Amino acid sequence: MKIATYNVNGINGRLAVLLRWLKEAKPDVVCLQELKCPDQLFPEAALLKAGYHSIWHGQKSWNGVAVLSKEEIKETRRNLDGDPDDLHSRYIEGFVYGMVIGCLYLPNGNPAPGPKFDYKLSWFKRLHKHAKKLLSFDLPVLLIGDYNVIPTELDTYKSEKYITNALFFPESRLAYTKLLKLGWTDAIRYLHPNERIYTFYDYLRNAYGRDAGLRLDHFLLNDIVLPRLISAQVDKEVRGWEKSSDHCPVWIELKQ
Protein backbone atom coordinates (compact mmCIF):
# COMPACT_ATOMS: atom_id res chain seq x y z
CA MET A 1 0.00 0.00 0.00
CA LYS A 2 1.58 3.23 -1.22
CA ILE A 3 0.29 6.52 0.14
CA ALA A 4 1.56 9.79 -1.31
CA THR A 5 1.30 13.53 -0.91
CA TYR A 6 1.90 16.11 -3.60
CA ASN A 7 1.48 19.86 -3.49
CA VAL A 8 0.73 20.30 -7.20
CA ASN A 9 0.70 24.13 -7.31
CA GLY A 10 -2.25 24.35 -9.74
CA ILE A 11 -3.82 21.04 -10.71
CA ASN A 12 -5.02 22.06 -14.18
CA GLY A 13 -1.83 23.86 -15.16
CA ARG A 14 0.15 20.78 -14.17
CA LEU A 15 -2.26 17.98 -14.99
CA ALA A 16 0.14 16.39 -17.49
CA VAL A 17 2.87 16.20 -14.83
CA LEU A 18 0.46 14.74 -12.27
CA LEU A 19 -0.85 12.10 -14.70
CA ARG A 20 2.64 11.12 -15.77
CA TRP A 21 3.75 10.75 -12.16
CA LEU A 22 0.62 8.72 -11.24
CA LYS A 23 1.33 6.37 -14.11
CA GLU A 24 4.94 5.89 -13.11
CA ALA A 25 4.64 5.81 -9.31
CA LYS A 26 1.30 3.99 -9.11
CA PRO A 27 0.35 5.17 -5.59
CA ASP A 28 -2.82 3.71 -4.06
CA VAL A 29 -3.80 6.92 -2.28
CA VAL A 30 -2.67 10.49 -2.98
CA CYS A 31 -3.23 13.67 -0.98
CA LEU A 32 -3.06 16.79 -3.14
CA GLN A 33 -2.67 20.41 -2.10
CA GLU A 34 -2.82 23.79 -3.83
CA LEU A 35 -5.33 22.75 -6.46
CA LYS A 36 -5.91 26.44 -7.27
CA CYS A 37 -9.20 25.65 -8.97
CA PRO A 38 -12.88 25.96 -8.11
CA ASP A 39 -14.81 22.71 -7.50
CA GLN A 40 -16.42 22.65 -10.96
CA LEU A 41 -13.02 22.78 -12.69
CA PHE A 42 -11.50 19.83 -10.80
CA PRO A 43 -10.29 17.31 -13.44
CA GLU A 44 -12.38 14.42 -12.10
CA ALA A 45 -12.86 12.71 -15.48
CA ALA A 46 -9.16 12.73 -16.41
CA LEU A 47 -8.26 11.24 -13.03
CA LEU A 48 -10.96 8.57 -13.28
CA LYS A 49 -9.59 7.66 -16.69
CA ALA A 50 -6.18 7.31 -15.05
CA GLY A 51 -7.70 4.93 -12.50
CA TYR A 52 -8.34 7.23 -9.54
CA HIS A 53 -11.47 8.16 -7.64
CA SER A 54 -11.36 11.57 -5.98
CA ILE A 55 -12.80 13.68 -3.23
CA TRP A 56 -11.93 17.37 -3.43
CA HIS A 57 -12.46 20.71 -1.79
CA GLY A 58 -11.50 23.44 -4.20
CA GLN A 59 -11.42 27.21 -4.19
CA LYS A 60 -10.99 29.81 -6.91
CA SER A 61 -7.35 30.86 -7.41
CA TRP A 62 -5.89 29.63 -4.13
CA ASN A 63 -5.51 26.67 -1.81
CA GLY A 64 -7.65 23.58 -2.46
CA VAL A 65 -7.12 19.98 -1.31
CA ALA A 66 -8.08 16.56 -2.67
CA VAL A 67 -7.60 12.87 -1.98
CA LEU A 68 -7.25 10.42 -4.87
CA SER A 69 -7.61 6.70 -4.44
CA LYS A 70 -7.70 3.60 -6.59
CA GLU A 71 -10.59 2.38 -4.47
CA GLU A 72 -13.66 4.55 -4.05
CA ILE A 73 -13.21 6.92 -1.12
CA LYS A 74 -15.85 8.23 1.25
CA GLU A 75 -15.55 11.84 2.38
CA THR A 76 -15.81 12.11 6.17
CA ARG A 77 -15.05 15.82 6.66
CA ARG A 78 -14.08 19.10 5.04
CA ASN A 79 -12.64 22.09 6.95
CA LEU A 80 -11.69 22.24 10.61
CA ASP A 81 -14.05 23.42 13.32
CA GLY A 82 -13.47 26.58 15.30
CA ASP A 83 -13.65 29.44 12.79
CA PRO A 84 -16.76 29.84 10.63
CA ASP A 85 -15.19 32.91 8.99
CA ASP A 86 -12.28 30.91 7.59
CA LEU A 87 -13.16 30.35 3.93
CA HIS A 88 -9.87 28.78 2.83
CA SER A 89 -10.11 25.22 1.47
CA ARG A 90 -7.30 23.62 3.43
CA TYR A 91 -8.62 20.38 4.88
CA ILE A 92 -10.41 17.32 3.55
CA GLU A 93 -10.71 13.90 5.13
CA GLY A 94 -11.79 10.54 3.79
CA PHE A 95 -12.14 6.89 4.66
CA VAL A 96 -10.55 4.35 2.32
CA TYR A 97 -8.84 0.94 2.66
CA GLY A 98 -9.98 0.88 6.28
CA MET A 99 -8.00 4.04 7.09
CA VAL A 100 -8.86 7.63 7.91
CA ILE A 101 -6.84 9.97 5.69
CA GLY A 102 -6.68 13.66 6.61
CA CYS A 103 -5.27 15.82 3.84
CA LEU A 104 -4.15 19.31 4.82
CA TYR A 105 -2.58 22.46 3.48
CA LEU A 106 -1.42 24.50 6.44
CA PRO A 107 -1.15 28.29 5.96
CA ASN A 108 2.25 29.64 4.95
CA GLY A 109 2.14 32.47 7.52
CA ASN A 110 4.55 34.95 5.93
CA PRO A 111 5.29 37.70 6.58
CA ALA A 112 5.87 36.95 10.26
CA PRO A 113 4.93 38.39 12.59
CA GLY A 114 1.62 39.74 11.30
CA PRO A 115 -1.99 38.79 10.58
CA LYS A 116 -0.99 35.96 8.23
CA PHE A 117 1.21 34.45 10.89
CA ASP A 118 -1.61 34.79 13.45
CA TYR A 119 -3.85 32.91 11.01
CA LYS A 120 -1.24 30.16 10.68
CA LEU A 121 -1.04 29.70 14.45
CA SER A 122 -4.81 29.75 14.92
CA TRP A 123 -5.20 27.20 12.12
CA PHE A 124 -2.59 25.07 13.85
CA LYS A 125 -4.60 25.25 17.08
CA ARG A 126 -7.73 24.05 15.29
CA LEU A 127 -5.74 21.22 13.72
CA HIS A 128 -4.35 20.31 17.13
CA LYS A 129 -7.85 19.98 18.50
CA HIS A 130 -9.01 17.84 15.59
CA ALA A 131 -5.85 15.70 15.71
CA LYS A 132 -6.61 14.95 19.34
CA LYS A 133 -10.09 13.79 18.41
CA LEU A 134 -8.71 11.56 15.64
CA LEU A 135 -6.45 9.82 18.16
CA SER A 136 -9.50 8.59 20.03
CA PHE A 137 -10.48 6.50 16.98
CA ASP A 138 -9.65 2.80 17.10
CA LEU A 139 -8.59 2.94 13.45
CA PRO A 140 -5.48 3.58 11.37
CA VAL A 141 -5.33 7.38 10.95
CA LEU A 142 -2.91 9.46 8.89
CA LEU A 143 -2.59 13.25 8.79
CA ILE A 144 -0.83 14.04 5.56
CA GLY A 145 0.10 17.11 3.60
CA ASP A 146 1.95 20.37 3.24
CA TYR A 147 2.47 21.56 6.82
CA ASN A 148 4.48 24.62 5.78
CA VAL A 149 6.78 23.88 8.72
CA ILE A 150 10.51 23.18 8.66
CA PRO A 151 10.62 21.03 11.82
CA THR A 152 14.39 21.21 12.55
CA GLU A 153 17.72 22.50 11.17
CA LEU A 154 18.14 19.14 9.47
CA ASP A 155 15.12 19.93 7.32
CA THR A 156 16.67 22.91 5.56
CA TYR A 157 19.76 23.39 3.43
CA LYS A 158 20.66 26.53 5.40
CA SER A 159 18.71 27.17 8.57
CA GLU A 160 20.11 30.68 9.19
CA LYS A 161 18.34 31.87 6.03
CA TYR A 162 15.00 30.93 7.59
CA ILE A 163 15.31 32.51 11.05
CA THR A 164 12.83 35.27 10.15
CA ASN A 165 10.59 32.97 8.09
CA ALA A 166 7.18 31.75 9.28
CA LEU A 167 8.09 28.22 8.16
CA PHE A 168 10.89 28.10 10.72
CA PHE A 169 9.66 30.50 13.42
CA PRO A 170 9.90 28.97 16.93
CA GLU A 171 6.09 29.17 17.30
CA SER A 172 5.57 27.17 14.09
CA ARG A 173 8.08 24.50 15.05
CA LEU A 174 6.70 24.31 18.57
CA ALA A 175 3.15 23.89 17.27
CA TYR A 176 4.40 21.02 15.09
CA THR A 177 6.27 19.39 17.99
CA LYS A 178 3.21 19.73 20.21
CA LEU A 179 1.16 17.96 17.57
CA LEU A 180 3.64 15.05 17.52
CA LYS A 181 3.59 14.87 21.31
CA LEU A 182 -0.13 14.17 21.22
CA GLY A 183 0.75 10.76 19.84
CA TRP A 184 1.66 11.19 16.18
CA THR A 185 4.83 10.02 14.46
CA ASP A 186 6.57 11.86 11.62
CA ALA A 187 7.01 8.84 9.32
CA ILE A 188 9.95 10.18 7.31
CA ARG A 189 11.95 11.19 10.39
CA TYR A 190 11.09 7.91 12.12
CA LEU A 191 12.66 5.93 9.28
CA HIS A 192 15.48 8.40 8.54
CA PRO A 193 16.42 10.14 11.81
CA ASN A 194 19.65 11.75 10.62
CA GLU A 195 19.25 12.20 6.89
CA ARG A 196 18.81 15.48 5.03
CA ILE A 197 15.56 15.00 3.13
CA TYR A 198 13.88 17.77 1.16
CA THR A 199 10.42 17.83 -0.39
CA PHE A 200 10.40 21.42 -1.71
CA TYR A 201 12.74 23.42 -3.95
CA ASP A 202 12.13 27.10 -4.65
CA TYR A 203 11.82 28.11 -8.31
CA LEU A 204 14.32 30.88 -7.63
CA ARG A 205 18.10 30.74 -7.75
CA ASN A 206 18.26 27.24 -9.23
CA ALA A 207 17.35 25.76 -5.83
CA TYR A 208 16.73 22.30 -7.27
CA GLY A 209 20.04 22.23 -9.15
CA ARG A 210 21.86 23.27 -5.96
CA ASP A 211 19.91 20.82 -3.79
CA ALA A 212 18.85 23.85 -1.71
CA GLY A 213 15.61 22.40 -0.40
CA LEU A 214 13.26 22.26 2.55
CA ARG A 215 11.27 19.44 4.12
CA LEU A 216 7.71 20.75 4.37
CA ASP A 217 5.49 17.82 3.41
CA HIS A 218 4.89 15.40 6.25
CA PHE A 219 3.15 12.13 7.08
CA LEU A 220 1.85 11.92 10.64
CA LEU A 221 0.82 8.41 11.68
CA ASN A 222 -1.09 7.21 14.70
CA ASP A 223 0.17 4.19 16.69
CA ILE A 224 -2.16 1.82 14.87
CA VAL A 225 -0.60 2.55 11.46
CA LEU A 226 3.00 2.93 12.62
CA PRO A 227 3.83 -0.82 12.92
CA ARG A 228 2.85 -1.17 9.26
CA LEU A 229 5.34 1.44 8.04
CA ILE A 230 7.94 -0.05 5.67
CA SER A 231 9.56 2.79 3.75
CA ALA A 232 9.37 6.44 2.78
CA GLN A 233 10.68 8.25 -0.26
CA VAL A 234 10.75 11.55 -2.13
CA ASP A 235 10.28 11.35 -5.89
CA LYS A 236 12.91 14.01 -6.35
CA GLU A 237 13.41 13.62 -10.09
CA VAL A 238 9.83 14.80 -10.73
CA ARG A 239 10.92 18.27 -9.57
CA GLY A 240 13.22 18.36 -12.58
CA TRP A 241 10.44 17.69 -15.09
CA GLU A 242 9.15 20.40 -17.43
CA LYS A 243 6.36 22.47 -15.82
CA SER A 244 6.81 20.77 -12.44
CA SER A 245 5.47 22.03 -9.12
CA ASP A 246 7.96 23.49 -6.65
CA HIS A 247 7.15 20.54 -4.35
CA CYS A 248 8.12 16.92 -5.01
CA PRO A 249 5.73 13.99 -4.68
CA VAL A 250 6.48 12.14 -1.43
CA TRP A 251 5.23 8.69 -0.41
CA ILE A 252 5.27 6.05 2.27
CA GLU A 253 4.74 2.34 1.95
CA LEU A 254 2.61 0.38 4.41
CA LYS A 255 2.39 -3.37 4.91
CA GLN A 256 -0.75 -4.84 3.19
Add this chain to the structure above:
DNA sequence: ATGACCTGTCCTACAGGA
Protein backbone atom coordinates in the same frame (compact mmCIF):
# COMPACT_ATOMS: atom_id res chain seq x y z
C1' DA B 1 19.70 44.14 0.65
C1' DT B 2 17.64 42.88 -3.67
C1' DG B 3 15.91 39.84 -6.94
C1' DA B 4 15.80 35.89 -9.12
C1' DC B 5 10.41 32.27 -10.59
C1' DC B 6 5.93 30.24 -10.65
C1' DT B 7 0.55 30.28 -10.55
C1' DG B 8 -4.27 32.19 -11.61
C1' DT B 9 -6.79 36.21 -12.68
C1' DC B 10 -12.28 39.88 -16.46
C1' DC B 11 -7.35 45.83 -16.12
C1' DT B 12 0.06 42.30 -19.74
C1' DA B 13 0.08 43.90 -13.06
C1' DC B 14 -1.30 42.09 -9.40
C1' DA B 15 -1.44 38.82 -5.06
C1' DG B 16 0.28 34.76 -2.98
C1' DG B 17 3.55 31.53 -2.53
C1' DA B 18 7.93 29.68 0.84
